[in-house]
Amino acid sequence: MPDDDFTPLPDPRRRADPLKGRGTATRLAHRFDTRDRVSDGEAPVFMEDGDAELPPPRTEVTPEQARSILTHNDSPDIPFSQALNPYRGCEHGCIYCYARPTHSYLNLSPGLDFETRLVAKVNAAERLSAALQKPAYVCSPINLGSATDVYQPIEREWRLTRAVLEVLGACHHPFTLVTKSAGVLRDLDLLARAAERQLGYVMVSITTLDGRLSRSLEPRAAAPWARLDAVRQLAAAGVPVGVNVAPIIPFLNEPEIERIVEAAAQAGAHAIHHTIVRLPWEVNPLFQEWLDHHVPERAARIMARIREMRGGRDHDADFRTRMKGQGVWAELIRQRVRGAAARHGLGHGGPQLDVSAFDPTLLKPMAPSDSAPQGSLF
Structure with a gap:
């Protein structure tokens, strides 16, 4: 089996200083490319003869x-069999995001491009409606947000997630949704209606309660207090909501496990989930660069503990261990999460969603979607 670790040859010239509001300033070459380029957000950087100037990044x-x-x-370690992602890439810019390598298939960098060069699937609702009406379709909960945050900032203008929820609601189709954005509250009406029919479950990821750490680790995601407020408002509206303490990074947000679980319980969460940080493909060098920039005094210690939980490697793709890790430290984290959840009366699974109510005959024909009227550059 091929090794999916990806570590370019070290070259200090290819490092870029952090950019405010971005997870990385590095346009790391993807695994199908041969070049690295970086932008420091100020002066253009030339990495080799003939390279064009790289301007300060905007979101496209x-x-x-x-x-x-x-x-x-x-996959036996994933609790859903089908998923929907209305966007490619994610403006939140979380440096640890396991989905960054998906940008390689677009011939774009999993680094800066992943958070600045986005794709909106403008016909998402139309395609979903067509898929649900196929005679062979078998209903099972659809997860929204497995490879991109469906409430990242651009959702305010494009509203693709809301359109998808409207289709699901129209035919009584169950769904789960994961986000780290308070923007989920814009669709509280649809989510509450789905909850009344046992059709929806929302998970809010809370990585840290430290606003300063959050701003560098996941720069354009909602602040921790805003995510807790979203949990509070969802729960108050009757929407079952769980909190993902994820990803847990040793010696970084790992000391906060108990405090995050307590805050989640006080906000009204129904359940607690957790995962250990994963570093597949291009995420690995990007994450280690972030460590060197932001916590150099802890970088070696953090990576050493990650390797302990990954069988001595930076990344372990084995589905039996990739989410939770292995070994003594992974088991200790699991016990801490479980113990904290038990002290606050929180479970570890979502509600049983109703698949029996699904009725595709309730769907109406949809007109073909055009590009959103506001244009393609923000």
């Missing part, structure tokens, strides 16, 4: 007419 959004919208998996 390209509309796409998707041919299909549902993805499927049979």
Whole structure:
């Protein structure tokens, strides 16, 4: 089996100083490319003869007419069999995001491009409606946000997630949703209606309660207090909501486990979930660069503990251990999460969603979607 670790040859010239509001300033070459380029956000940087100047990054959004919208998996460690992502890339810029390598398939960098060069699947609702009406379709909960945050900042203008929720609501289809954005509250009406029918479950990821750490680790995600407020308002509206203490990074946010669980319980969360940080492919060098910039005094210690939980490697793709890790320290973290949840009366699973109410005949024909009227550059 090929090794999916990806570590370019070290070259200090290829490092870029952090950019305010971005997870990384590095346009790391993806695993199918041969070049690295960086931008420091101020002066252009030339990495080799003939390279063009790299201007300060802006968020660009390209509309796409998707041919299909549902993805499927049979991984035993993933609690859903189908997922929907209305966007490619994510403006939140979380440096640890395991989905960064997906940008390689667009011939874009999993580094800065992943958070600045986004794709909006403008016909997501239309494609979903068509998929649900196929005679062979078998209903099972659809996860929204497995590879991109469905409430990242651009959702305010494009509203693709809301359109998808409207389709699901119209035919009584169950769904789960994961986000680290308070923008989820904009669709509270649809989520509350789904909850009344046992059709929806929302998970809010809270990585840290430290606003300063959050601003560098996940720069354009909602502040920790805003996420807790979202949990509070969702729970008050009757929406079952869980909190993901994720990803847990040793010696960084790991000391906060008990405090995050306590805050989640006080906000009204129903359940607690957790994962250990994963560093597949290009995430590994980007994450280690972030450590060197932001916590150099702890960088070696953090990576050493990650390797202890990954069988001596930076990353372990084995589905039996990739989410939770292995060994003494992984088990200790699991016990701490479970113990904290038990002290506050929180469970570890979501509610049983109703698949029996699904009725595709309730769906109406949808007109073909065009590009959003506000344009493609923000």
